[in-house]
Amino acid sequence: MNPTNTSNPEPQEAPWATQAQPHRGRVAVVTGAARGIGLEIALRLARDGARLALADTDGEQLAAAAQAVRQAGAEVITQVGDLSLEATANELMAAALAAFGRIDILVNNAGGGVILPFLAHTPETLKRTIDRNLWTVLWCCRAALPVMQAQRYGRIVTLGADSVYSGLWDHAAYNAAKGGAHALATGLAREFARDGITVNTVAPCAVSTPQLVELGxxxxxLVDKFLSIIxxxxAADMAEVASMVSYVAxxxxxxxxxxxxxVNGGSTMR
Incomplete structure (x- = not known):
């Protein structure tokens, strides 16, 4: 991938012409976009005017998500694969660049915890937790940043976790991965601040996702216990999380x- 070969160095349309579409002309990559918070973020960015590259491991659900995003008015491409692998992240950014000529926004939403008491984890579940929630972010940032740096513009938003601060029950391994993602964001924010790139973390508490409903x-x-500290x-509505992501982006x-x-209903206050 050659990030300097940006065939469309400026947005195709007049950018930010209305408050109703703050991302008009921008290109957003959203990972973990097949359902839940990722799909909600993709729909919000579509309504806000962005063109989208969506990624997930579930090809069937991703195709359905892409259709919903198209119905919201956006141009969409999709990429299926495991973003904890460097090659997959590189392929995703290359596909977005080939389709749209630029990458303005990266939303690192791919993740998903294996929520267990720490001693109930196995080496496999620990690795899966770190792979899903940290390596996906590392590789996607590493693949997108050269493109953003060449453009002198970029927005990276990583979905973190309020449980990093609240110490939520059964979340120790998950928090280790999400805490790493939080720390990566602050380091990248300082390193790329003068390249026109911002890097932030949006950290929800419990969110009313299909996964939370299933766990309930x-x-x-256990779900009542999680909600008791809020x-x-x-729980947060998915739209409440998506609106913050759209603003930060x-x-x-x-x-x-x-x-x-x-975005936590007050579960931690700093």
């Missing part, structure tokens, strides 16, 4: 970088 059906007491007494947030922005 299996173990309602002063608002509920926008031109309006041009002086926000290196931050962990919690």
């Amino acid at each position: 059906q299996k173990d309602p007491a 002063p608002m007494g509920r 926008s031109e309006q947030a041009s002086f926000v970088t290196g931050q962990v922005i919690s």
Whole structure:
């Protein structure tokens, strides 16, 4: 991939012409986009005017997600594969660059924890947790940053976790991976600040995803325990997370970088 060969160095349309479409003319890559928070983010960015490259390991669900995003008015391409592998991340960014000529926004949403008491983990579940939540972010950032640096513009938003601060039950291994992603963002934010690139983390608490609903059906007491530390007494809506991601990824947030922005109903307060 040659990041300097950007056939479209400027957005095709007048950028940010209205508050209703702050990402008009921009190109966003969203990982883990087949369902849940990733799909909600993709839909929000589509409504906000972005063209999208969507990635996930589940090809069937990703195709359905892409159709929903097209119906929201966006141009879309998709890439199926495991982003914890360097080659897959490189292929995703190359595909986005080939299709749209630039990469303005990277949303590192791919993840998913194996939520277990620490001593119940196996070497395999520990590796899977780190691969999903840290290596995916590392490789995608490494593949996208040269493109953004050549453009002198970029927005990287990683989905972190408020549990890194709250020390939520059964989340120790997950927090190790997400905490690494938080730390990566702050380091990259300083390193690339003068390249027109911002790097931030949006850290939700419990979110009303299909996965949380499924867990609530299996173990309602555990979900109630997770929600008990949230002063608002509920999980976040996926749209509440997506709206923060869209803002941090926008031109309006041009002086926000290196931050962990919690969307947590007050479960931690700093």
